[in-house]
Amino acid sequence: ETGVTQTPRHLVMGMTNKKSLKCEQHLGHNAMYWYKQSAKKPLELMFVYNFKEQTENNSVPSRFSPECPNSSHLFLHLHTLQPEDSALYLCASSHKVDRPETQYFGPGTRLLVL
Amino acid sequence: QKEVEQDPGPLSVPEGAIVSLNCTYSNSAFQYFMWYRQYSRKGPELLMYTYSSGNKEDGRFTAQVDKSSKYISLFIRDSQPSDSATYLCAMTSQGAGGTSYGKLTFGQGTILTVHP
Numbered sequence: 001e002t003g004v005t006q007t008p009r010h011l012v013m014g015m016t017n018k019k020s021l022k023c024e025q026h027l028g029h030n031a032m033y034w035y036k037q038s039a040k041k042p043l044e045l046m047f048v049y050n051f052k053e054q055t056e057n058n059s060v061p062s063r064f065s066p067e068c069p070n071s072s073h074l075f076l077h078l079h080t081l082q083p084e085d086s087a088l089y090l091c092a093s094s095h096k097v098d099r100p101e102t103q104y105f106g107p108g109t110r111l112l113v114l
Numbered sequence: 115q116k117e118v119e120q121d122p123g124p125l126s127v128p129e130g131a132i133v134s135l136n137c138t139y140s141n142s143a144f145q146y147f148m149w150y151r152q153y154s155r156k157g158p159e160l161l162m163y164t165y166s167s168g169n170k171e172d173g174r175f176t177a178q179v180d181k182s183s184k185y186i187s188l189f190i191r192d193s194q195p196s197d198s199a200t201y202l203c204a205m206t207s208q209g210a211g212g213t214s215y216g217k218l219t220f221g222q223g224t225i226l227t228v229h230p
Contacts, residue, residue: 042118042202042220042221042222043202043204043218045217045218048217090157090158092157100217100218101146101148101206101218104160105150105158106157107156107157108156
């Protein structure tokens with residue numbers, strides 16, 4: 001595997017379910033990001049991790065809980081989501097957090113909340 | 115007012131045409147400017163990035179930045195059907211050597227279709 005991978009690629013969940021999204025980067029980067037991409041809206045930055053430490057939480061509701069156990073892996077734990085949370089969730093990585101202009105994105109997880 | 119404005123299109127052009135994609139922005143602190151290409155059901159792919167004002171060319175693609183007008187452009191020469199995708203502009207006020215928190219601000223994206 002090369003680049004940034006995300007699993008699952010598609011997810012359907014009910015509002016009472018708990019699920020997790022996984023991201024793995026094989027680029028030797030130290031910064032990782034979660035973004036939300038909704039139809040007809042710009043990409044929204046959710047969280048930033050730098051060397052496993054969270055450096056940015058962009059006012060994301062607590063029903064989204066990130067976890068970064070090491071510089072190569074990033075998780076997004078989901079619980080009691082709302083239908084408006086349906087979107088494409090993108091993971092990205094960059095060499096360092098002060099090089100955001102060189103972010104590489106994964107293919108995304110398309111989430112549908114029923 | 116949005117920090118970054120990008121015409122969502124859709125834009126449809128014949129093969130071989132020159133395509134011009136544009137973004138305007140309001141934050142004069144932005145220094146790094148990126149263009150991403152996103153195919154359907156894929157993540158964004160970094161095409162080009164430039165620092166400050168000026169032009170940058172890479173094959174059929176040319177990126178231009180005019181900081182005085184707060185306006186950036188991406189030109190695609192000899193467009194091909196394989197160029198059909200959504201093009202996202204992005205920018206940040208932070209970069210190498212700065213105190214950055216990884217924040218990119220994106221435009222809405224322009225949907226481009228190049229038909230044979």
